[in-house]
Amino acid sequence: MTINNYCANLLLAETGCVTLKKRCMDFLDILLTAKDEDGKGLTFSEVRDEVDTFLFEGHDTTASALAWTVYSLAGHPEYQKKCQMEIDEILNGRETDEITWDDLPKLTYLTQCLKEAMRLHCPVPFISRLLTKEMTIDGKTLPKNSIVDIQLYNMHHNPQIWKNNMVYDPSRFDPDKIENMDSFAFVPFSAGPRNCIGQNFAMHEMKTILARIFRMFDVSLDPNYKVEKRVAIVMKTSNGIRVNLSKRSH
Structure with a gap:
């Protein structure tokens, strides 16, 4: 199982399925498309930190x-x-x-x-x-x-x-x-x-x-x-x- 799919399973177990363009968004989709009130997204390092937190704290x-x-x-x-x-x-x-x-x-x-x-x-x-x-x-x-x-x-x-x-x-x-x-x-x-x-x-x-x-x-x-x-x-x-x-x- 890829990290992408593993994180998606974790997220969907928590929050259910979020639909975008008639498909189910996974964990990385949400991180990569997230924007703050100024329209600024997460940096590569911030995305990596979030993934690290899910993987480390989850085991x-x-x-x-x-x-x-x-x-x-x-x-x-x-x-x-x-x-x-x-x-x-x-x-x-x-x-x-x-x-x-x-x-x-x-x-x-x-x-x-x-x-x-x-x-x-x-x-x-x-x-x-x-x-x-x-x-x-x-x-x-x-x-x-x-x-x-x-x-x-x-x-x-x-x-x-x-x-x-x-x-x-x-x-x-x-x-x-x-x-x-x-x-x-x-x-x-x-x-x-x-x-x-x-x-x-x-x-x-x-x-x-x-x-x-x-x-x-x-x-x-x-x-x-x-x-x-x-x-x-x-x-x-x-x-x-x-x-x-x-x-x-x-």
């Missing part, structure tokens, strides 16, 4: 979130079993185990488990912002052009919001609980006008992969192997994650 962060979710469910077989029951109910009786677009909204408990893993292990531990104007926070004034680090990991472990914040508990994301949750209490994809453009695609991608894994396998941790976090731009481990896979029978 490292999702790989981290997937790894930590598998790790979390491997260590909590009771939650893993509930996920498998949900997946089995959707797929049983079918000729194949392929996950369809219509299946994704039905994976509600799996989604809770995925979100709790992203809260507890936070694939993107922090983000930075450049202040375009002076800002006062808690009585302290920060001058224009200051670089501010926002610690998402700390936000996701705030004991005033997340009780027993170091415990993996997917019930935190029960529908009745998230209704009353502050919109900035859980922001794995950032928030506001500069949030992750690919967050919906990432969630669909991760739910599909997780459903395929737990449909096929029972996953357990290696009891003799200790996993240690390594905080970086993307949350990683110092020594990897080891799990045991056992083929399931249906």
